[in-house]
Amino acid sequence: xxxxxxxxxxxxxxxxxxxxxxxxxxxxxxxxxxxxxxxxxxxxxxxxxxxxxxxxxxxxxxxxxxxxxxxxxxxxxxxxxxxxxxxxxxxxxxxxxxxxxxxxxxxxxxxxxxxxxxxxxxxxxxxxxxxxxxxxxxxxxxxxxxxxxxxxxxxxxxxxxxxxxxxxxxxxxxxxxxxxxxxxxxxxxxxxxxxxxxxxxxxxxxxxxxxxxxxxxxxxxxxxxxxxxxxxxxxxxxxxxxxxxxxxxxxxxxxxxxxxxxxxxxxx
Numbered sequence: 323x324x325x326x327x328x329x330x331x332x333x334x335x336x337x338x339x340x341x342x343x344x345x346x347x348x349x350x351x352x353x354x355x356x357x358x359x360x361x362x363x364x365x366x367x368x369x370x371x372x373x374x375x376x377x378x379x380x381x382x383x384x385x386x387x388x389x390x391x392x393x394x395x396x397x398x399x400x401x402x403x404x405x406x407x408x409x410x411x412x413x414x415x416x417x418x419x420x421x422x423x424x425x426x427x428x429x430x431x432x433x434x435x436x437x438x439x440x441x442x443x444x445x446x447x448x449x450x451x452x453x454x455x456x457x458x459x460x461x462x463x464x465x466x467x468x469x470x471x472x473x474x475x476x477x478x479x480x481x482x483x484x485x486x487x488x489x490x491x492x493x494x495x496x497x498x499x500x501x502x503x504x505x506x507x508x509x510x511x512x513x514x515x516x517x518x519x520x521x522x523x524x525x526x527x528x529x530x531x532x533x534x535x536x537x538x539x540x541x542x543x544x545x546x547x548x549x550x551x552x553x554x555x556x557x558x559x560x561x562x563x564x565x566x567x568x569x570x571x572x573x574x575x576x577x578x579x580x581x582x583x584x585x586x587x588x589x590x
Contacts, residue, residue: 324328330356361408361572365414369408373413376431377405378499380532384450395476395504408532408542411571419563419575422583423546432529432549435520437499439481441518442492446485451514457492458483468512476500493521508574524558540567559584 323505379403385392392398424497448454453464462473462480473494481495492511502520509518518578530548544565549557559581566574 330473344563357572357574360409365410366383366544368506369410369413373406373409373430375433375437376409376530377402378437379404379431380409380432380530382437382501382503383500384532386562393504395501397499397501405532407571408567409530411567411573412544412565413564415573415575417565417573417575419565419578420573423548423563427528427546427548427589429528429546429548432527433523437524439494439521440478440494440502440505440509440518441519441521442494442515444490446488446490448514453489454514458490462494466512466514472505472508472512476505489516500508526553526555534548535566541566543571548584550588561587 336586365496368405378397383393384390384401385425392401405513412420433500442457444451444454445458446458449460453466453469457480458479460483462478466513476496478494478496480492482493484491486539505517506520509515526549531545531547533543535543544567546563548562548563549560561578561580561583564576566576
């Protein structure tokens, strides 16, 4: 469900659960209504690496959100860097709620699918779509110019081919992180492709959402989800920690809500 928590943190979890008051979201939290300002990017490389995948996944979500001004398979590097700034700003802040999501619960974006693979389903009866035989034989290039364009543009390789009944499944893999949902749509538009989708990851768990703030405020709402209870299937409970981060990386703790703070055994 999530990365295993270091045994050193067991006592921190117990102490946190004991002091948090569910009747008051600010109970036991101290001065978490104050602002913390950090310089964007003013963190160690190890902290940036800690959030590298999270930043990429958040950037993909923003690109694919309704009303987004950007689109495409390639993820804008500046947007990934912006998401990294947002996450590392919270990491560098000094709120007790920050300690909960970083040190105690080690919250990351839940990986619902891989970031470099697309699964394409085709029929093993290639009558009328003879070019599909090349894919089924493990050859990435065919006589279909639209298919070749995708493979060439994004430098995709065929990683695996397998068969279920009358269906053939071709898994394309990229060396780089890509906007998988956008590439899925491009593959699905090819005549002869029955279906395309991401390579999904089963289970459920913690998550992070970042939403641009509306109105006159420039910045983002950042919500950390601490999930527990049957996360091998679908988590039944979750606690949320909300922050606001401005474009200048000023962090404000907003609220904590949801189910009670989980104990360590609740998340195993």
